[in-house]
Amino acid sequence: xxxQRHGKKANEVDEVGCVVIGGGTMGAGxxxxxxxxxxxxxxxxxxxxxxxxxxxxxxxxxLQRRFAKEDDARRLVSAALDRLDLVPGxxxxxxxxxxxxxxxxxxxxxxxxxxTAVEHWxxxxxxxxxxxxxxxxxxxxxxxxxxxxxxxxxxxxxxxLVEVVCxxxxxxxxxxxxxxxxxxxxxxxxTVKDSPGFATSRLGVAIGLEAMRMVEEGVASANxxxxxxxxxxxxxxxxxxxxxxxxxxxxxxxxxHLASELGPRFEAPQLLRxxxxxxxxxxxxxxxFYEWENR
Ligand SMILES: NC(=O)c1ccc[n+]([C@@H]2O[C@H](COP(=O)([O-])OP(=O)(O)OC[C@H]3O[C@@H](n4cnc5c(N)ncnc54)[C@H](O)[C@@H]3O)[C@@H](O)[C@H]2O)c1
Numbered sequence: 097x098x099x100q101r102h103g104k105k106a107n108e109v110d111e112v113g114c115v116v117i118g119g120g121t122m123g124a125g126x127x128x129x130x131x132x133x134x135x136x137x138x139x140x141x142x143x144x145x146x147x148x149x150x151x152x153x154x155x156x157x158x159l160q161r162r163f164a165k166e167d168d169a170r171r172l173v174s175a176a177l178d179r180l181d182l183v184p185g186x187x188x189x190x191x192x193x194x195x196x197x198x199x200x201x202x203x204x205x206x207x208x209x210x211x212t213a214v215e216h217w218x219x220x221x222x223x224x225x226x227x228x229x230x231x232x233x234x235x236x237x238x239x240x241x242x243x244x245x246x247x248x249x250x251x252x253x254x255x256x257l258v259e260v261v262c263x264x265x266x267x268x269x270x271x272x273x274x275x276x277x278x279x280x281x282x283x284x285x286x287t288v289k290d291s292p293g294f295a296t297s298r299l300g301v302a303i304g305l306e307a308m309r310m311v312e313e314g315v316a317s318a319n320x321x322x323x324x325x326x327x328x329x330x331x332x333x334x335x336x337x338x339x340x341x342x343x344x345x346x347x348x349x350x351x352x353h354l355a356s357e358l359g360p361r362f363e364a365p366q367l368l369r370x371x372x373x374x375x376x377x378x379x380x381x382x383x384x385f386y387e388w389e390n391r
Contacts, residue, residue, distance in 0.1 A: 113190035115217070117141045117209055118199035119151030119182065122225055125252025126196055127151070128158040131176040132253075133281045139181045139190055148182040155180060158253050186216045194277055196246060198225040203234070210238040221273045227297065228353055231290040235263035242270040246278070247294055259294050260285045292357035293350070300338075301350050305365060307335040311385070312367040318385040336385040340378035348372050 112135075116127045119142035127138045142148050159176050163169040183189065195213045199205055206224060213222055223246040224234050231245035245261025258278045262271050271287065278285035288295045307321050316324070322334020339347050348369065354362035371377070371384065378384030 112136045113139060113192040115139045115141060115186075115190065115192045115195040115213070115220070117186075117195065117197045117213065119147050120198065120200075121250060122248060122252060123196075123198035124151045124154040125158070125250070126198060126225070126248055127180065128155045128162070128253055129281050129283075131155065131179055132159055132162045135179070136193075137179045137181070137190065139183055139192070141183055141186055143184050145184070148184070152177075152180070152182055162253065186212050188216065192217055192220045194221045194223060194273075196223045196225060198248075201226060201228060203229055203237075206234060207237045210234060210240070214238055214240045221270055221277075223274060228293070228350070231261045232263040232265065235265055242267065242273070244270050244274045245290065245294075246274055247296075249296075256284050257296070258283045258285050259296060260287045261290050261294055262287065263290050293354050297350055298354065298358075300335075301347065301354060301362065304335045304339045304347060305351060305362065305368070308339070308365045308368050311336070312365050340384035340386055340388065342378070343380055344368060344377040344384050345372050 114130050114134075114136045116123045116130070116138060117140075119127070119140040123140060123142070127140050130136055130138050140148070140151055142151065156173065156177060159173045160169070163172040166172055181189070195217055197206060197210055197213065199209050206226065206229065210222060210224065213220070218241065221242045221244070222238065222240040223244050224231060225246060225248055226234065227247060231243075235243040243263055244266050245259070245263070247259035247261055249255035249257055258281075260271060260274045260278065275285045275287065286295060292298065293301065307318075307325075310316060310321055311318055315321070318334075318336040322336050325331040325334050333341075348364050351362050351364040351368070355364070375381055376383045379388045382389050
């Protein structure tokens with residue numbers, strides 16, 4: 097563990113630095129792709145020592161997969177890991193170009209974490225990976241001069257898309273800087289105005305909920321609805337299978353959030369509520385719209 101770098105003065109560091117705050121599922125993936133696709137040093141800030149250890153292991157195995165086909169895979173992995181530091185708190189160890197926040201989805205926690213980031217690194221582009229909170233509200237609470245949403249997808253290492261979410265006060269320079277970072281990471285940005293569900297969750301959930309209503313009304317079976325979208329509309333996976341994979345409880349929570357923000361068109365069908373209350377929440381429970389035990 098390279099925790100000893102914590103405390104290093106900014107003027108002793110000559111590489112471009114990136115800070116990722118929160119080394120969980122998303123933070124580890126984001127740190128991994130910064131290491132594999134750029135030459136930046138990456139500082140992952142996480143107060144939980146177990147999470148830091150897990151993060152390093154996840155990143156190392158992700159880098160091994162990323163470089164598996166290269167002749168000098170071991171050297172590439174070890175060179176990337178040399179640029180990784182896992183630290184328990186923000187410090188003056190780096191003057192980062194970008195700070196990406198990926199702590200749990202709680203507005204008060206995110207506010208505290210982002211305010212600390214702005215105090216330490218007022219010049220940096222500050223990005224939040226929130227999936228559902230208002231980027232504009234976080235921007236206002238935080239008071240950052242350069243602020244955007246950067247909504248990465250799970251699993252980060254294999255997902256091509258990043259939604260760049262503009263708060264009502266994000267400057268054009270901040271939005272362009274975020275788009276450039278996405279391109280550097282070999283990902284594709286779509287640029288979205290701050291609004292509930294951004295672009296992808298909103299449309300994805302709308303299609304999923306309509307597919308559930310169709311099952312409820314007996315229009316067709318789950319399998320036939322999914323096959324229709326795969327064969328007819330070239331979806332890589334049908335909306336009901338996708339809902340099972342994401343988790344019906346997760347889909348219900350997002351639908352409830354969108355219904356409260358955008359109105360009754362996002363109200364969850366009774367079938368979805370019933371399945372969640374019966375514990376049939378999709379793949380992780382063994383059953384949902386499909387049986388998953390032997391699938
Ligand atoms: N998991 C997903 O599929 C997904 C997809 C897109 C966006 N997101 C968003 O990404 C964010 C992170 O989600 P996740 O799934 O990675 O969560 P996670 O629970 O896996 O990881 C969060 C990490 O943050 C750390 N943390 C807690 N308090 C902290 C603090 N004060 N400072 C620094 N680190 C702290 C925790 O120790 C943990 O390691 C959330 O906003 C979530 O909505 C998640």
